[in-house]
Amino acid sequence: MADAVAHGMTRRQLGARAAALGGALVFATLPADPAAAGSGQGGRRRPTLRYGSPRRAGLLPGPLRRLVTDAEAFLNPSPTHPWYAGAVLLAGRGGTIALHEPIGMAVRYRAYDEKTDTGVEFPPDRQIPMARDTVFDLASVSKLFTSIFAVQQIERGAVELEGKVASYLPGFGRAGKEDVTVRQLLTHTSGFRAWIPLYTAPTREEKIRLVYDEEPVGPPGTAYLYSDLNLISLQLLLERVTGRSLDVLLRDDITGPLGMRRTRYNPPAAWRPRIAATEDARRPWSGLDRGLVWGEVHDENAHSLGGVAGHAGVFSTARDLAVLGRTLLNGGVYGGARVLRPESVELMFTDFNTGFPGDEHGLGFELYQHWYMGAMATPSTAGHTGFTGTSLVLDPTTDSFLVVLGNSVHPVRSWRSGSAPRVATANQLARAVPVRPARGRTAWFSGMESSATATLTLPALDTSAGGARLRCALWWDTEPGSDTLVLEASTDGGTAWSPVPFDTRRPGAESRPHPSGAATGWSGRVWHTLGAALPAARNLTLRWRYATDRLYVGRGAYVDALRVETSRGVLFDEERPADAARVTALGWERSAD
Numbered sequence: 001m002a003d004a005v006a007h008g009m010t011r012r013q014l015g016a017r018a019a020a021l022g023g024a025l026v027f028a029t030l031p032a033d034p035a036a037a038g039s040g041q042g043g044r045r046r047p048t049l050r051y052g053s054p055r056r057a058g059l060l061p062g063p064l065r066r067l068v069t070d071a072e073a074f075l076n077p078s079p080t081h082p083w084y085a086g087a088v089l090l091a092g093r094g095g096t097i098a099l100h101e102p103i104g105m106a107v108r109y110r111a112y113d114e115k116t117d118t119g120v121e122f123p124p125d126r127q128i129p130m131a132r133d134t135v136f137d138l139a140s141v142s143k144l145f146t147s148i149f150a151v152q153q154i155e156r157g158a159v160e161l162e163g164k165v166a167s168y169l170p171g172f173g174r175a176g177k178e179d180v181t182v183r184q185l186l187t188h189t190s191g192f193r194a195w196i197p198l199y200t201a202p203t204r205e206e207k208i209r210l211v212y213d214e215e216p217v218g219p220p221g222t223a224y225l226y227s228d229l230n231l232i233s234l235q236l237l238l239e240r241v242t243g244r245s246l247d248v249l250l251r252d253d254i255t256g257p258l259g260m261r262r263t264r265y266n267p268p269a270a271w272r273p274r275i276a277a278t279e280d281a282r283r284p285w286s287g288l289d290r291g292l293v294w295g296e297v298h299d300e301n302a303h304s305l306g307g308v309a310g311h312a313g314v315f316s317t318a319r320d321l322a323v324l325g326r327t328l329l330n331g332g333v334y335g336g337a338r339v340l341r342p343e344s345v346e347l348m349f350t351d352f353n354t355g356f357p358g359d360e361h362g363l364g365f366e367l368y369q370h371w372y373m374g375a376m377a378t379p380s381t382a383g384h385t386g387f388t389g390t391s392l393v394l395d396p397t398t399d400s401f402l403v404v405l406g407n408s409v410h411p412v413r414s415w416r417s418g419s420a421p422r423v424a425t426a427n428q429l430a431r432a433v434p435v436r437p438a439r440g441r442t443a444w445f446s447g448m449e450s451s452a453t454a455t456l457t458l459p460a461l462d463t464s465a466g467g468a469r470l471r472c473a474l475w476w477d478t479e480p481g482s483d484t485l486v487l488e489a490s491t492d493g494g495t496a497w498s499p500v501p502f503d504t505r506r507p508g509a510e511s512r513p514h515p516s517g518a519a520t521g522w523s524g525r526v527w528h529t530l531g532a533a534l535p536a537a538r539n540l541t542l543r544w545r546y547a548t549d550r551l552y553v554g555r556g557a558y559v560d561a562l563r564v565e566t567s568r569g570v571l572f573d574e575e576r577p578a579d580a581a582r583v584t585a586l587g588w589e590r591s592a593d
Helices: 009-025 061-075 139-155 182-186 204-213 228-242 248-258 269-274 300-304 318-329 344-348 370-376 419-432
Strands: 088-091 096-107 109-113 118-121 314-316 380-384 388-395 400-406 444-445 452-459 469-476 484-490 501-506 513-515 528-533 541-547 555-568 571-573 584-586 589-591
Touching: 009 469, 009 584, 061 088, 061 096, 061 419, 088 318, 088 388, 088 419, 096 139, 096 469, 118 400, 118 555, 139 182, 139 228, 139 314, 139 380, 139 388, 182 228, 204 228, 204 571, 228 248, 248 318, 318 400, 370 419, 400 419, 469 484
Parallel strands: none
Antiparallel strands: 088 096, 088 400, 109 118, 380 388, 388 400, 444 555, 444 589, 452 541, 452 584, 469 528, 469 555, 484 541, 501 513, 501 528, 555 571
8 A cells, every 4th residue: 555654554644643632743652672772762761972882882893993994995086086085983872972983184175176177185284184073064964954843843733744835835835736745845755856946046035936936747745756845845834834944943942952062054154174175166067156165055055045944054063963863763852851752753764655665754864775874774764865975874773873974075076976985884883783693602694795695505414204394593684675585405416496485483473474485675683483394305405595786785694593304303403513514604604793
């Protein structure tokens, strides 16, 4: 059902509940968080942030070290130019920041030479290295703040999630937008095209008129199309409803209560030495001729709106963004300040775009996006990226958070493409969250390499008497569809392989069949028990084959407690040293995590 969302509710039902009690959100409580450090729901603790060791955070130190090394590689040609001049990396779990590392330069280039495609560097004594407290232009990560403002107003009954935008902004209803809802703005399903050059209009009134006159490219609610105009429209709605501008809302309703003292629109000139520079903005690659943008918002439309816009314009540090992330993982509270109800956070992390697979989206937050979340991606992992090289990723299933702030448009936007540093760092943080073996001290781990095939092969067994079954524990998390874990059997010594159907069952759930002999996607990051009826053969060889494509990976696969038995006895038991020694692993390794 295209209109269905998580937890068995339709979008219409969600909207009806949001409208109840004057707009208050009335939902079931959040699902239990399996992480050791709770997300702040019910009686679980709601941690505030402090620095500590990986062990204190419940993380493995090796992957965190590789996280920094992987990020530093993109300071070099990637493949032709550096992906960024520098970055600040922050990673943690629960209430512990286990990594906060600046790399590279905050200010390196004074200009871009388009004739030679090179950056013109400042003299060495005028270049500024990255620091932990370097301030960044967040670009589209700013959309998260606007989205929080909107959900706060829904909580207060001033705005309805399913309310029509034109009921708050009468001018908005022109050009076929009369039925666009607040939810459709927040989930990018309004029908707006990606953007329009508002900066060409000379006055604010004329810029607003361009938005009001904009006709959707398709009927609202029928397609996902990411658009800055959604959040600009939401800005106009919020300013009308509250009587306050976004910069005042930011100070009053988020940064003030949470103590985020280095987060604001339009940073003062005194902050400039601590701000990462962005682009040598000139036509034709930029819409405006501004020269080196440093200390002012990079986005042309946000700049033309005075630096305060719903889609861009917020400046912040990695530490402040971590506080915001921790607040959301806590269910909307940090220290003594609450900025959202737990039900509101659930709403922001609920997929409203179930009719558009691959474009999962909560209210403001993107969900389950491997293209920048990497192996941290789960159906409830929430985040956003910014054009300047910024990103925030929150994984409620492990209570972990990752901030990557880079200046990837310094000195010019054409030097970088894709999200390789974001993916690489997210993969390492995901790897740093340990998976404890189902039984004993170690389990077989497939690894997390892309463009790889790893096989785990049992010795040949005589199952000719019939009734043989494989039993084991299985844990998997892969890029859905693209990366697969397959159970295969061969009766000719490994020349030909055929899939073996199996069933899996997670604790407290019913058995799930895998008739193709394959597992892919999200399994809840918990151990499943597996059972498979094996074919009768004189020499039957079983193997697990884990295959990944060249793009993205999940957390991988684990296999433990392998055992093959018949009614007559046990043919193979991994717990017997002699049997374990006969397993052939190519690409798999024993892992204790």
